[in-house]
Amino acid sequence: MRQADKHIYVHVPFCDGKCIYCGFFSELYDPLTVHRYSEALGREFDLLSDEGKYSPETLYFGGGTPSILSEEALEELLNTVLARVDTKNLREWTIEANPGTLSPVKLRLLKTAGVNRVSIGVQSFDDRVLKSIGRRHCSADVADAVIAVRGAGIKNIGIDLIACLPGVDDRLWSKTLEQALSLAPTHVSVYALTVENDTKLELLVNSGTVSLASDDHILRTIALTESTLQEHGFGRYEISNFCRSGYECLHNVSFWQGDDYLGFGPSASSRDGFARWTNRPQTGEYVSCLSEGVRPQHEAEVLSRESDSAERFMFSFRLAQGVDLAEFCRKHGVDNAQAEKWSRVLSSLARNGVVEADGQRWRLTSRGKELADYVAGELLVC
Numbered sequence: 445m446r447q448a449d450k451h452i453y454v455h456v457p458f459c460d461g462k463c464i465y466c467g468f469f470s471e472l473y474d475p476l477t478v479h480r481y482s483e484a485l486g487r488e489f490d491l492l493s494d495e496g497k498y499s500p501e502t503l504y505f506g507g508g509t510p511s512i513l514s515e516e517a518l519e520e521l522l523n524t525v526l527a528r529v530d531t532k533n534l535r536e537w538t539i540e541a542n543p544g545t546l547s548p549v550k551l552r553l554l555k556t557a558g559v560n561r562v563s564i565g566v567q568s569f570d571d572r573v574l575k576s577i578g579r580r581h582c583s584a585d586v587a588d589a590v591i592a593v594r595g596a597g598i599k600n601i602g603i604d605l606i607a608c609l610p611g612v613d614d615r616l617w618s619k620t621l622e623q624a625l626s627l628a629p630t631h632v633s634v635y636a637l638t639v640e641n642d643t644k645l646e647l648l649v650n651s652g653t654v655s656l657a658s659d660d661h662i663l664r665t666i667a668l669t670e671s672t673l674q675e676h677g678f679g680r681y682e683i684s685n686f687c688r689s690g691y692e693c694l695h696n697v698s699f700w701q702g703d704d705y706l707g708f709g710p711s712a713s714s715r716d717g718f719a720r721w722t723n724r725p726q727t728g729e730y731v732s733c734l735s736e737g738v739r740p741q742h743e744a745e746v747l748s749r750e751s752d753s754a755e756r757f758m759f760s761f762r763l764a765q766g767v768d769l770a771e772f773c774r775k776h777g778v779d780n781a782q783a784e785k786w787s788r789v790l791s792s793l794a795r796n797g798v799v800e801a802d803g804q805r806w807r808l809t810s811r812g813k814e815l816a817d818y819v820a821g822e823l824l825v826c
C-alpha cells in the first residue's frame with residue numbers, strides 16, 4: 445500500500461452561499477451536479493487505486509459544506525466512498541458541517557458509515573457579525589447542531605472560530621470563547637481573519653468599507669484565546685488548533701508531520717513521495733475529465749529531494765511537539781550538509797528567541813508561534 449493511501453481527503457465543493465472572506469473553491473448546491481460529482485469521485489478513486497480497496501487510517505470530508513448535501517445525496521456520496529474504502533484500519537473519519545444543515549437522518553447515515561468526528565464551522569456566536577460576513581446560520585443553530593451530533597452518538601466535536609472579525613473587540617471575543625466552551629467541544633480551531641484574493645472582503649478592505657484588526661489586536665486576541673482555552677483544559681497542539689488531551693485531529697496532524705496523503709474531488713491536493721498535484725477546481729471540468737477516464741489534474745510537479753524535505757520540515761514546526769532533527773533527517777533521507785544548514789539556522793533563530801531546543805528536538809517558543817511564517821521562510825531558503 446502507498447503511504448499516501450493512509451490519509452484521504454475528499455473535497456465536497458458545495459455551499460448554500462458565499463461567505464465574504466472565503467477563498468476556497470465552492471459552488472452553489474445543485475442536486476444534479478452533486479449526483480455527477482459523486483459518480484466522478486468514484487471514478488477518481490478507481491483511477492488512483494493501486495491494489496483494490498483503500499484502507500486509510502484517516503478520512504476527512506471537507507469543503508465547501510459537506511453537510512449541505514440532501515439526505516439522498518449524502519447517502520450516495522457515502523456509498524460511493526465506502527464501495528472503495530475498507531474502514532477496518534480507520535482511526536478517524538471527520539466531516540465538516542455547518543450549523544443548520546444537519547438533520548437526524550444525515551447524522552444517522554454518517555454515524556452508520558463510521559464518521560466519528562464532526563468539525564462545525566461556527567466562526568462567531570454574534571448574529572450581527574455572522575450576517576456581516578455572509579454566514580447563513582445564526583447563533584442558536586450552533587447549540588442545536590452540537591446537541592444533534594452528540595445525540596447521534598458522535599462525541600468528538602470540533603468548533604471552528606475566526607478571530608479578529610470586523611466589529612469583534614476583546615469583550616466580544618471573550619464572550620465568543622465562553623460560548624464555545626459552554627458547548628463542551630473536544631477541539632477548537634481559531635484562525636485569524638485573512639484577506640484572500642478575489643473575495644468580497646478584499647473589495648471591502650480595498651474600498652475602506654471594512655478595516656482589519658491591527659497587529660496588536662491580533663496578538664492580544666491570540667494570547668486571550670490561548671490563556672482562556674488552557675484554563676479550560678485545552679492544549680495548543682498546533683499554532684491555530686486547541687484540544688482536550690487525546691483529541692488532536694489525526695488527519696491534520698499527519699499532514700503537519702509530513703505524511704503523504706491523497707486528495708479527491710475538485711481542487712483537492714495530494715502529496716505522494718516527491719509528487720504534488722492539485723485537481724481542477726471547476727466541478728464541470730472535474731466531471732468531464734473523469735467521464736473520459738482522464739485524471740482531473742490541474743497542476744502537477746515533482747519536487748527535488750531537497751524541496752520535498754524542506755516543505756515537510758517547515759510544516760512540522762507548526763506542531764507544539766516540534767521536530768526531532770535527527771529523526772526527521774533519517775526518515776526523509778536528508779543528507780548531512782542540509783541537516784547542518786538547518787541546524788545552523790535553528791541555532792541562529794534560537795538566539796533570537798523564536799525557537800528552542802530540547803536535545804535534538806526543536807520547537808517554536810511562544811514568540812515564535814506568532815512568527816511561524818518568518819521561521820518557515822528562514823528554513824525554506826537555507
Ligand code: SF4
Nearest residue numbers: 459462463466507508
Ligand atoms: S461555508 Fe465555508 S466553503 Fe462555503 S463559502 Fe463559507 S467559508 Fe467558503
